[in-house]
Amino acid sequence: MSVIEYDVIVIGAGTAGLTATAWLAEQKLRVALVTAGEPTACLSTGCIDVCSRDDQPLAGIAGLPDGHPFHRVSPEMLGQSLDDFRQMMADMDMPYKGALEKNRRVLSAIGTFKNTCLVPATMEASPQSDDERIHLITFTGLKDFYPGYILSRFPNASFSSYDAGVSTTMGIAANFEDSAFLETFLLWLERQKIREDKIAFPAVLGLESAFSVLKQIESRLERPVFEIPTLPPSMPGRRLFNAMKDHLRRRGGVIYWNWPVVGVERSGRQIEAVTTEAQGRPNSLNARAFILSTGSFVGGGLYAKRDRIVEKVFDLPVFAPENRDDWFDQDYFSMNHGIGQAGIAVDDAFCPTDSPWNNIFVCGSILARTETLKNGCGHGFAIATGRAAARSCLERLK
Numbered sequence: 001m002s003v004i005e006y007d008v009i010v011i012g013a014g015t016a017g018l019t020a021t022a023w024l025a026e027q028k029l030r031v032a033l034v035t036a037g038e039p040t041a042c043l044s045t046g047c048i049d050v051c052s053r054d055d056q057p058l059a060g061i062a063g064l065p066d067g068h069p070f071h072r073v074s075p076e077m078l079g080q081s082l083d084d085f086r087q088m089m090a091d092m093d094m095p096y097k098g099a100l101e102k103n104r105r106v107l108s109a110i111g112t113f114k115n116t117c118l119v120p121a122t123m124e125a126s127p128q129s130d131d132e133r134i135h136l137i138t139f140t141g142l143k144d145f146y147p148g149y150i151l152s153r154f155p156n157a158s159f160s161s162y163d164a165g166v167s168t169t170m171g172i173a174a175n176f177e178d179s180a181f182l183e184t185f186l187l188w189l190e191r192q193k194i195r196e197d198k199i200a201f202p203a204v205l206g207l208e209s210a211f212s213v214l215k216q217i218e219s220r221l222e223r224p225v226f227e228i229p230t231l232p233p234s235m236p237g238r239r240l241f242n243a244m245k246d247h248l249r250r251r252g253g254v255i256y257w258n259w260p261v262v263g264v265e266r267s268g269r270q271i272e273a274v275t276t277e278a279q280g281r282p283n284s285l286n287a288r289a290f291i292l293s294t295g296s297f298v299g300g301g302l303y304a305k306r307d308r309i310v311e312k313v314f315d316l317p318v319f320a321p322e323n324r325d326d327w328f329d330q331d332y333f334s335m336n337h338g339i340g341q342a343g344i345a346v347d348d349a350f351c352p353t354d355s356p357w358n359n360i361f362v363c364g365s366i367l368a369r370t371e372t373l374k375n376g377c378g379h380g381f382a383i384a385t386g387r388a389a390a391r392s393c394l395e396r397l398k
């Protein structure tokens with residue numbers, strides 16, 4: 001078995017873990033990120049939901065129930081982490097727009113509006129009301145996008161359909177990376193004689209270079225263009241993840257990819273190492289502290305057995321409704337399923353309460369009482385708690 005030593009090991013490459021790792025690397029710690037695979041960001045719209053239950057994210061957070069982990073992040077820390085996020089994404093040529101002061105609306109693939117805080121610049125021109133005049137471009141055979149629903153909700157909208165030669169989101173996005181394809185497409189677009197004020201696309205304008213492709217279309221058609229996030233798997237979510245991952249690598253961050261943590265080594269009240277399974281042999285990653293950011297059920301951090309919910313890496317105590325009957329509401333679409341509260345309860349330093357170990361910090365959607373969907377506390381919450389947990393970890397190590 002090979003043994004590698006770090007100051008900090010971060011477990012899980014979601015927006016929380018990537019934020020925590022990048023920040024610790026900037027503080028010159030020896031830090032590594034170990035992950036089983038891709039995060040839920042790849043399923044998301046790429047928009048940064050901080051707290052979508054109110055038009056003003058900070059007012060929304062203030063109204064969250066006592067005990068919600070967002071109350072452990074100061075507004076200054078939240079503002080700083082979002083400023084750093086915006087700067088990072090601008091450096092990666094994937095700028096974000098929006099402000100913590102006010103949420104904005106983004107048109108969805110089924111014609112409804114989503115309330116969110118920061119949006120990729122490719123969605124900046126998204127309409128804020130359904131009376132705007134938009135022209136929708138659709139692609140032959142593309143699933144996960146429903147122009148009919150959008151057109152039925154927008155009385156001043158029309159559409160054109162283009163055959164890109166492929167019909168998958170990724171396939172069309174890959175085509176837009178090719179300058180010859182883009183030029184042929186632009187010539188077709190000019191022939192459509194579009195009269196509406198804005199042009200809308202499903203989010204397929206490139207794998208990584210959507211912002212530059214969008215700017216080229218805007219300049220040729222001389223009007224605002226915007227992307228509409230498609231259903232998962234979504235290109236803007238993948239772009240977000242890839243940009244955060246590449247930024248970390250550029251900063252010299254180490255990522256152990258496809259290395260699920262399968263065991264831990266303990267001594268007294270300390271975790272000394274995590275064991276991972278990679279290329280057919282175990283590896284031991286030693287560190288002075290560990291940050292757990294393995295996500296909730298979708299990410300793989302939590303697992304529901306018949307009678308209890310378990311945290312899969314350290315077997316930390318999980319906060320959850322005691323009685324299984326209280327895990328679910330009778331109404332399937334209800335936002336009040338008790339299981340949404342399940343997770344790891346932490347103190348002000350983001351250390352798990354009632355844990356036998358004193359060198360573990362926790363962040364992101366695995367935190368108890370988060371209720372990601374109900375409160376609209378998505379990537380914004382993960383980024384802020386990732387930063388907060390990393391800072392507590394650094395202070396402890398000092």
Ligand SMILES: Cc1cc2nc3c(=O)[nH]c(=O)nc-3n(C[C@H](O)[C@H](O)[C@H](O)COP(=O)(O)OP(=O)(O)OC[C@H]3O[C@@H](n4cnc5c(N)ncnc54)[C@H](O)[C@@H]3O)c2cc1C
Nearest residue numbers: 012014016036037039040045049261295299364365378379
């Ligand atoms: C379908 C869907 C759509 C969403 N859309 C949005 C949106 O548009 N905007 C928004 O702001 N939020 C959205 N969210 C919520 C948002 O994705 C999450 O709140 C946020 O990404 C959580 O990040 P995280 O870092 O806590 O965990 P995750 O993203 O869940 O990442 C967990 C990571 O841990 C790794 N992992 C798990 N177990 C192990 C192990 N044993 N060893 C090593 N690694 C492990 C996983 O591979 C993964 O990389 C959406 C969520 C879903 C499910």
